[in-house]
Amino acid sequence: MTDRATPDDRARLIVHELLAVRPDEQVAIVLDPESELEMAWALARAIESAGAEFTLLTIPGRETERKNELTPVVERGLEGADVLIGLTRTGGAPTYAASVKALYRAKRLRGMSMVMRTMDNFTSGGALADYGALKREGDRLAAVWKLASTVRVTSPAGTDFRSTVSGEEVVIECGYATEPGLEAAFSDGEVSQMPNEGAAHGRIVVDGPIAHLGEGPPIDLAIEGGRVTHVGGDDPRAAELRRIVKTISRADNIAEVGIGLNPACRRNGDFEEEKKARGNVHVAIGDNVFYGGAIQCAVHMDMVLYMPSVWLDDRLVVDAGEVLPLD
Numbered sequence: 001m002t003d004r005a006t007p008d009d010r011a012r013l014i015v016h017e018l019l020a021v022r023p024d025e026q027v028a029i030v031l032d033p034e035s036e037l038e039m040a041w042a043l044a045r046a047i048e049s050a051g052a053e054f055t056l057l058t059i060p061g062r063e064t065e066r067k068n069e070l071t072p073v074v075e076r077g078l079e080g081a082d083v084l085i086g087l088t089r090t091g092g093a094p095t096y097a098a099s100v101k102a103l104y105r106a107k108r109l110r111g112m113s114m115v116m117r118t119m120d121n122f123t124s125g126g127a128l129a130d131y132g133a134l135k136r137e138g139d140r141l142a143a144v145w146k147l148a149s150t151v152r153v154t155s156p157a158g159t160d161f162r163s164t165v166s167g168e169e170v171v172i173e174c175g176y177a178t179e180p181g182l183e184a185a186f187s188d189g190e191v192s193q194m195p196n197e198g199a200a201h202g203r204i205v206v207d208g209p210i211a212h213l214g215e216g217p218p219i220d221l222a223i224e225g226g227r228v229t230h231v232g233g234d235d236p237r238a239a240e241l242r243r244i245v246k247t248i249s250r251a252d253n254i255a256e257v258g259i260g261l262n263p264a265c266r267r268n269g270d271f272e273e274e275k276k277a278r279g280n281v282h283v284a285i286g287d288n289v290f291y292g293g294a295i296q297c298a299v300h301m302d303m304v305l306y307m308p309s310v311w312l313d314d315r316l317v318v319d320a321g322e323v324l325p326l327d
Contacts (some may be wrong), residue, residue, distance in 0.1 A: 003124060005123045005128060005255070006123065007039060007042035007119065008042050009123075010042070010122055010123055010186075011039075011042035011265065012046045012049070012112070013046055013131075014043065014112060014186055015027075015043060015049075016049075017131075018131065018175045018176050018178075018184060019083055019085075019110065019112055019177055019178065019184075022052065022312070023051030023052060023219070024042065024051065024053075024092065024250045025052040025053070025082040025083060025172075026053055026080060026082050026083070027047045027053065027055070027082065027083040028054075028057055028077060028078055028081040028083070028091075029043060029044065029056050029085045029086070029087060029091070030059065030070070030074060030084065030088060031056060031057065031058045031087050032059050032060065032061050032089055032091070033058070033061050033087040033090075034061055034088075034089035034090055035051075035089050036089075036115045036118060036122075037326065039087060039114070039142055040087055043085060043327075052083075057074045057077055057279040059071050059074055059088065061089075061090040062088075062090045062093065064212065064244060064248070064298070065248060066298055067090075067091035067092060067093065067096075067212075067299050068096040068296075068298055068299065069091075069097065070091050070093045070094070070100070072275030074252045075099045078099070078100065078103060078109065079103070079108070082109065083110055084109055084110070084111035084306070085111065086114055086115045087116075089118075090116075090241045091116075092115045092116075094111070094113060094115055095111075095113040095115050095126065095183070095185070096289065098170050098289050098296055101289050104181050104182075105181070106182060106221060107181040110177045110178070110180050110183065111182075111183040111184075111233055112183070112184050112186055113184070113186075114185070116211070116272055117186075117187070117272050120270075121270070121272055121273060124264055125158070125266045126188070126189060126264050126265035126277070127186065127264075128264050129175075129188075129189060129263065129264040129265075131174065132187075134175055134189045134262060137323075137326075138172045138174035138190075139171075139174075141254050141261070141317065141326060142170045142276055143170045143310055144315065144317065145165075145170045145191060147191060147313075148312035148313045148315075149164060150165060150248070150311075151165050151311070151312055153204075153305065153310050154309045155182055155205065155207070155281075155305050155307055155308045156306075156320075157205040157251050157305070157306065157307075158203060158205040158218075158220070159202075159203060159204050159305055159308065160202050160203050161201075161203060161204050161223060161260050161283070162200070162201065163195035163199045163200035163254070164199045165193055165194075165195055165196060165199075166195050166196065168196060168291070170191060170192075171192045171193065171290075171291060173185045173188050173189070173190050173191070174188055175188040178185065178210050179280070180326065184305075187265070187272075187278040188276060188282070189262025190262075190275065190282075191258065191261065192257060192282075193291065194255055194291035194293050195226065195254055195292060196226075196259065196297065197226055197253075197288070198226040198228075198292070200254040201226075202223050203220065203221065204205075204220075204221040204303070204305070205219070205220050205305070206218060206219045206220075206221065206305060207272055207304075207305065208280065208282075208304025208306050209269055209270065209271035209274055209303075209304050210301060210302070210304070211271050211284075211300075211301040212299075212303045213238065213241065213301075214269065216237045216261075217233060217235050217237075218233070218237075219231060219232065219241060219303075220239045222232075226283050227253060228245050228285060231245055232277070244283070244301070248297065248298050248299060248319050249279070249287075249297065250286065250287075250295050251297055251298070251299050251301075253281065253285060253286060253287075253288060254281065254284075254285060254324045255285055255287060255288035255293070255295070255297075256282070256284035256301060256302070257281065257282075257316060258278045258279070258281065258282045258284070259280075259310060259318060260274075260279060261323060263277070263280065266279035271302055271304055275304050278323055279308075279321035279323050280306065280308070280321070281307065281310060281318065282302045282303060282305065283302075284300055284301060284303065285299070285300075286301055287299065287300040288300075306321065307320050308320075
């Protein structure tokens with residue numbers, strides 16, 4: 001395995017294998033002004049080579065209070081698409097917009113989320129994984145997770161967090177989205193679930209990078225009733241996270257718990273790379289609509305935890321950052 005693939009090589013993998021784009025399908029590529037156009041044009045070439053047709057749709061860059069908003073024109077345009085590829089850099093709207101989730105639920109769309117990613121994410125690190133092997137392991141982990149009624153996460157930094165999860169959808173994002181209703185997130189490799197709304201409680205100590213805020217000293221979160229009730233820390237990241245939680249409606253919601261499976265992902269300070277890294281856990285706050293919930297929020301912010309241990313009911317599935325065999 002080389003250290004880096006070409007953009008055209010990864011575009012062909014995504015279009016021909018992971019999305020299995022068919023002749024005559026319509027593929028929407030959603031951008032913003034900070035998207036890397038070399039990625040978009042590589043994907044466009046691969047789409048044409050599959051006999052399909054692409055359309056580039058550009059939305060404005062988004063500030064924190066509007067991270068998950070598409071424009072009405074793009075929302076209408078997606079109703080005519082078979083496949084969505086999200087390449088926005090300033091927000092996650094192609095993934096987290098409620099209108100997109102509605103199209104997935106109706107089995108009218110399938111998608112590849114590449115939001116907030118760079119050319120480095122596209123061509124190196126986790127992008128070079130064996131996606132067939134990731135999908136097989138993701139399916140096994142999801143099968144165990146679907147039977148669980150509780151999840152608990154601990155870490156050496158001080159995390160001790162738990163919630164009930166009964167009845168919630170288990171989301172497999174391990175590269176493949178070949179049928180309507182499915183979504184993946186290249187570079188990929190995780191299984192995740194939202195906690196039952198209002199049920200999460202405990203303490204989360206975030207010692208890895210945070211979406212939109214980067215990396216820095218650990219931030220201590222107190223959780224009660226499914227909400228962040230206190231953000232501890234003195235650095236600028238902690239201050240900004242406190243502001244977001246206090247001022248953005250429903251940003252305090254505990255929206256997701258995810259386990260990374262990708263052995264090719266690096267620990268490099270990039271939350272998009274690190275949240276998929278094998279044995280890392282990420283917890284998200286804010287919007288949970290993508291995960292089957294009813295809480296719409298302007299943000300969905302992933303926060304990475306190092307060296308976690310994870311229990312599904314009484315079964316230990318991650319032990320101090322090591323994903324345990326499930327066979």
